Amino acid sequence: xxxxxxxxxxxxxxxxxxxxxxxxxxxxxxxxxxxxxxxxxxxxxxxxxxxxxxxxxxxxxxxxxxxxxxxxxxxxxxxxxxxxxxxxxxxxxxxxxxxxxxxxxxxxxxxxxxxxxxxxxxxxxxxxxxxxxxxxxxxxxxxxxxxxxxxxxxxxxxxxxxxxxxxxxxxxxxxxxxxxxxxxxxxxxxxxxxxxxxxxxxxxxxxxxxxxxxxxxxxxxxxxxxxxxxxxxxxxxxxxxxxxxxxxxxxxxxxxxxxxxxxxxxxxxxxxxxxxxxxxxxxxxxxxxxxxxxxxxxxxxxxxxxxxxxxxxxxxxxxxxxxxxxxxxxxxxxxxxxxxxxxxxxxxxxxxxxxxxxxxxxxxxxxxxxxxxxxxxxxx
Amino acid sequence: xxxxxxxxxxxxxxxxxxxxxxxxxxxxxxxxxxxxxxxxxxxxxxxxxxxxxxxxxxxxxxxxxxxxxxxxxxxxxxxxxxxxxxxxxxxxxxxxxxxxxxxxxxxxxxxxxxxxxxxxxxxxxxxxxxxxxxxxxxxxxxxxxxxxxxxxxxxxxxxxxxxxxxxxxxxxxxxxxxxxxxxxxxxxxxxxxxxxxxxxxxxxxxxxxxxxxxxxxxxxxxxxxxxxxxxxxxxxxxxxxxxxxxxxxxxxxxxxxxxxxxxxxxxxxxxxxxxxxxxxxxxxxxxxxxxxxxxxxxxxxxxxxxxxxxxxxxxxxxxxxxxxxxxxxxxxxxxxxxxxxxxxxxxxxxxxxxxxxxxxxxxxxxxxxxxxxxxxxxxx
Numbered sequence: 102x103x104x105x106x107x108x109x110x111x112x113x114x115x116x117x118x119x120x121x122x123x124x125x126x127x128x129x130x131x132x133x134x135x136x137x138x139x140x141x142x143x144x145x146x147x148x149x150x151x152x153x154x155x156x157x158x159x160x161x162x163x164x165x166x167x168x169x170x171x172x173x174x175x176x177x178x179x180x181x182x183x184x185x186x187x188x189x190x191x192x193x194x195x196x197x198x199x200x201x202x203x204x205x206x207x208x209x210x211x212x213x214x215x216x217x218x219x220x221x222x223x224x225x226x227x228x229x230x231x232x233x234x235x236x237x238x239x240x241x242x243x244x245x246x247x248x249x250x251x252x253x254x255x256x257x258x259x260x261x262x263x264x265x266x267x268x269x270x271x272x273x274x275x276x277x278x279x280x281x282x283x284x285x286x287x288x289x290x291x292x293x294x295x296x297x298x299x300x301x302x303x304x305x306x307x308x309x310x311x312x313x314x315x316x317x318x319x320x321x322x323x324x325x326x327x328x329x330x331x332x333x334x335x336x337x338x339x340x341x342x343x344x345x346x347x348x349x350x351x352x353x354x355x356x357x358x359x360x361x362x363x364x365x366x367x368x369x370x371x372x373x374x375x376x377x378x379x380x381x382x383x384x385x386x387x388x389x390x391x392x393x394x395x396x397x398x399x400x401x402x403x404x405x406x407x408x409x410x411x412x413x414x415x416x417x418x419x420x421x422x423x424x425x426x427x428x429x430x431x432x433x434x435x436x437x438x439x440x441x442x443x444x445x446x447x448x449x450x451x452x453x454x455x456x457x458x459x460x461x462x463x464x465x466x467x468x469x470x471x472x473x474x475x476x477x478x479x480x481x
Numbered sequence: 482x483x484x485x486x487x488x489x490x491x492x493x494x495x496x497x498x499x500x501x502x503x504x505x506x507x508x509x510x511x512x513x514x515x516x517x518x519x520x521x522x523x524x525x526x527x528x529x530x531x532x533x534x535x536x537x538x539x540x541x542x543x544x545x546x547x548x549x550x551x552x553x554x555x556x557x558x559x560x561x562x563x564x565x566x567x568x569x570x571x572x573x574x575x576x577x578x579x580x581x582x583x584x585x586x587x588x589x590x591x592x593x594x595x596x597x598x599x600x601x602x603x604x605x606x607x608x609x610x611x612x613x614x615x616x617x618x619x620x621x622x623x624x625x626x627x628x629x630x631x632x633x634x635x636x637x638x639x640x641x642x643x644x645x646x647x648x649x650x651x652x653x654x655x656x657x658x659x660x661x662x663x664x665x666x667x668x669x670x671x672x673x674x675x676x677x678x679x680x681x682x683x684x685x686x687x688x689x690x691x692x693x694x695x696x697x698x699x700x701x702x703x704x705x706x707x708x709x710x711x712x713x714x715x716x717x718x719x720x721x722x723x724x725x726x727x728x729x730x731x732x733x734x735x736x737x738x739x740x741x742x743x744x745x746x747x748x749x750x751x752x753x754x755x756x757x758x759x760x761x762x763x764x765x766x767x768x769x770x771x772x773x774x775x776x777x778x779x780x781x782x783x784x785x786x787x788x789x790x791x792x793x794x795x796x797x798x799x800x801x802x803x804x805x806x807x808x809x810x811x812x813x814x815x816x817x818x819x820x821x822x823x824x825x826x827x828x829x830x831x832x833x834x835x836x837x838x839x840x841x842x843x844x845x846x847x848x849x850x851x852x853x854x855x856x857x858x859x860x861x
Contacts, residue, residue, distance in 0.1 A: 182763060182792055189760050204793070212760055216793035380569050380592055383562060412562055413584075413596035 102174025103198040104138045106158070107167050108190055108209065114156040115184045117317045117341065118147035121154040122180040133177035134184075135224045136197070138170050146227070147180065152310050153227050153344040154317070172198075175221035176205055186214055228344050233330040234301050236270070236292050240321045240338065246277050247315040249288045249444040249471060254308035255281035265305035265348040267355070268329070273299075278355050279308065284437040285355060285474040286444075304329045305352050310345035317341065359474060360460060363453035365426035368466050369403065369419055371450045375442040377417035378435045381407040384415050385435065392478050393435035400424040407435070422449055422466075431457050432480040438463070441473040482554025483578040484518045486538065487547050488570055488589065494536040495564045497697045497721065498527035501534040502560040513557035514564075515604045516577070518550050526604070527560060532690050533607050533724040534697070552578075555601035556585055566594055608724050613710040614681050616650070616672050620701045620718065626657050627695045629668045629824040629851060634688035635661035645685035645728040647735070648709070653679075658735050659688065664817040665735060665854040666824075684709045685732050690725035697721065739854060740840060743833035745806035747783065748846050749799055751830045754783075755822040757797035758815045761787040764795050765815065772858050773815035780804040787815070802829055802846075811837045812860040818843070821853040 118134060126132040126149060135146040142159040160168045176199045187195060190209035199205045203218035247266075255263035260282070267278040270292070278287045314336055318325075326337040329347070336343040381393045385407040394406045401424070405417040431454060442450070447465035454461045463473045498514060506512040506529060515526040522539040540548045556579045567575060570589035579585045583598035627646075635643035640662070647658040650672070658667045694716055698705075706717040709727070716723040761773045765787040774786045781804065785797040811834060822830070827845035834841045843853045 179792065185763050186760070186795075189756070189763065191756060211798040212757070213796045214760075214764075214793060215795075217791065376569070376571060377592070380566070380594075383565050383569065384594075411597065412559065413594060415566075415595075416593045418591040 102136075102138050102176060103171040103196070104143060105169045105171075105194055105196045106143065108187060108193055108195050110158055110167050111195060112184075112188050114145050114158055115180075115187060117156050118145045118154045119180055119184050120313045120317060121147035121149055121152040123149045124181060130177060130219055130223045131225070132179060132181065133219050133224065134180040135175065135177045135221055137175040137221070138168075138173045140170060140173060143168050143170070146224070148225060148227075151307055151346045152313060153342075155227060155342040157340045159340070174199060176203060177219040177221050177224050178205060178216055179219075182216065186216075227342070228333045228335075228346075230328050230330055230333050230335040230344065233328055234270070234299055235326060235328045236275075236299060237324050237326055238275070238290070238292060240318050240323050240325055242290055243325055243327075243336075244315050244318055244320060246275070246288055246290060247311045250277045250279040250286045251308045251312050251315075252440045252444065253279040253281060253284055253286035253473075257281070262305060262348055262350040262352055264309070265307050265352070266311055267302075267352040268304040268306060268334075269302035270299055271302075278352075280353070280355060280474075283434065283476050284441070285358065285472075286441060287355070287472045287474075289470050301329060303352055304334065305348040305350070306334050306345055307348060310334075314343050314345070317343070358460070359462065359472065360453070360455045363426065363455055363462075365397070365429045365454040366423075366451060367397070367403065367421050367425075367429075367454075368423035368449050368451045369421055371442055371445055371448060371465075373419050374403075374450065375439060377405050377419050378439055378442075381405050381415050381417055382435045382439070384409045384412055390478070391434045391436040392432055392480060393438075394432045394480065395429070396431075397421075397424065397429040403429075423451075426454075429454055431461070432478045433461075433475055434478060437475055441475075445471065445473075482516075482518050482556060483551040483576070484523060485549045485551075485574055485576045486523065488567060488573055488575050490538055490547050491575060492564075492568050494525050494538055495560075495567060497536050498525045498534045499560055499564050500693045500697060501527035501529055501532040503529045504561060510557060510599055510603045511605070512559055512561065513599050513604070514560040515555065515557045515601055517555040517601070518548075518553045520550060520553060523548050523550070526607070528605060528607075531687055531726045532693060533722075535607060535722040537720045539720070554579055556583060557599040557601050557604050558585055558596055559599075562596065566596075607722070608713045608715075608726075610708050610710055610713050610715040610724065613708055614650070614679055615706060615708045616655075616679060617704050617706055618655070618670070618672060620698050620703050620705055622670055623705055623707075623716075624695050624698055624700060626655070626668055626670060627691045630657045630659040630666045631688045631692050631695075632820045632824065633659040633661060633664055633666035633853075637661070642685060642728055642730040642732055644689070645687050645732070646691055647682075647732040648684040648686060649682035650679055651682075658732075660733070660735060660854075663814065663856050664821070665738065665852075666821060667735070667852045667854075669850050681709060683732055684714065685728040685730070686714050686725055687728060690714075694723050694725070697723070738840065739842065739852065740833075740835045743806065743835055743842075745777070745809045745834040746803075746831060747777070747801050747805075747809075747834075748803035748829050748831045749783065749801055751822055751825055751828060751845075753799050754830065755819060757785050757799050758819055758822075761785050761795050761797055762815045762819070764789045764792055770858070771814045771816040772812055772860060773818075774812045774860065775809070776811075777801075777804065777809040783809075806834075809834055811841070812858045813841075813855055814858060817855055821855075825851065825853075 146155045192210040196208045205216045205218045207214040269276045328335045403419045408414045449466035451466045526535045572590040576588040585598045587594040649656045708715045788794045829846035831846045
């Protein structure tokens, strides 16, 4: 194998596939990054037990020659060293060549590295994803779906299924749901031009996989192909294949957790509510379980308080833009509310309460594509 | 005590004095920040066993009213909460008032905090620094002196004296020296308008103190007053007093460590040498003690290599701008060289070697105010 490649393109794609490579890989070969040179370009592949990423660097991109391939071939190099080396090389191009003992020579200007490579035949194959349930969506929408749900997955391994995000498709709408059993985030999106016969549920993608996917995608309107099978999801973007294992098990039925009636509904400015709860949390974050108390003052204001006896007390007032129903007094985990408020892009939020000990709902006031559900906290 | 203060000025000065406040203070009162309101302004004080910082916020700065003092007084508040609270308040001004039980009310817009204060009489007094050895220097020069020496102090507590930077004054020149016994950094500076009779040595200021001082000073040409006594150094800038304890013990005599003769002298581009050693370190940083090998190739080039048998080998070439003397082959800790090269601002460096097992010297090629000394590493 021998090729010369533009260094910046090489670095960017190495960083993409490195997201799938664990420094604590169970098999030594999986701490490596596989490079294959074809006549028409170079593929880079990284893989761990959950995620596999393949990036393709075409020989030519329009008029721009990215790679000059002299001899096709393949090699696996230790990812940890390789990414840093290419990043720090002195020139704009890099020459990579491999000898019969898998020793890989990397030359750029007056710098020469000779790295011990691994046998590329030992590298595991990418998962086989036969054409299953497929649909398309735009990259920026996919990134929004991930951002607005992934924060709510469980980080505890006690119920592994809750570390994933549930995807279900029904009547041309994709429903994405994440919950750690104390709070739930749900976002839906119409899938344009979709085959409306396509229906699936219990597709549970690890939250970590989707977060990594989101990091390597740019915020564009380019289309991504998504295919889900029984145990894999494949995201196919321009020059990138991203495979994720699905989680085994049955995701809890979440639809009937959502209360349909409401005793109190308030509408408030999302940024002001966020800032008030952030300040209230300053006194409750340490060992106090982030408990924040909220009560209505007439129909015009909410009072938000938090007390830590040793330190002091904070009292915040937030004006209501609308208030309907009974007076209100409830306590909750303020950190959960903040994380939801940070992914709501609307100016106002509407919050529906059904009593001090019942879960409550928060939504953007002007959109119904998103819903956040929170358990209250008992404080007496 | 009651005053109203501009929030941004308050935040900036709280951050300054917080640098002296440890979250693991031995005495509870030292985890606090002391606030004193006078008729003409407010002082903030933070202290640990090594450093004390006092910042003064004048009531008026030119035409700009910074503080409106209603009632003078004083209080100590837990620094950890206080800094975050003031930073996150909603309005541009903050009202602070204290009642007889030391409860401190902080109001900004619709936000109100009531914090339990501590008795200000329990807060330790600032060190007394009688007029001792005093001189002046410009802030940007002081920051340069610190940056160019502090990186070389020892981080091991086996020889505490080496965690400090030695300051000595002789013939109107200030000499700053730091060493961890494997490398040494020395920087000197002429002190303008100084009392040339002023001489001192064995003033050893903790490296950490000087690094913290550097962080709160802006890169200006304003003058700083420095006073050193037997056990304290005081740095007096506009509206800031910074006290540091000095280290006890005798600093090693470093002048006679510096070789006066040289067998090989090379001059190279500092940035190119830095980049080449950084790349060589990529393969030697893990458990290989950062060992890098250097040898001369004729009189025109240096070859820099590093080998880690499991991973591979790197070979770098750097052109010599000048070469004089014997051929050269030496090994050293590349990380130490890199840290010195990062604080040398000149284009070229001159390196003087006196043999494979003798310490070698690096200096800026165009200035003689700075010197770096390194022990070689035995590799056989």
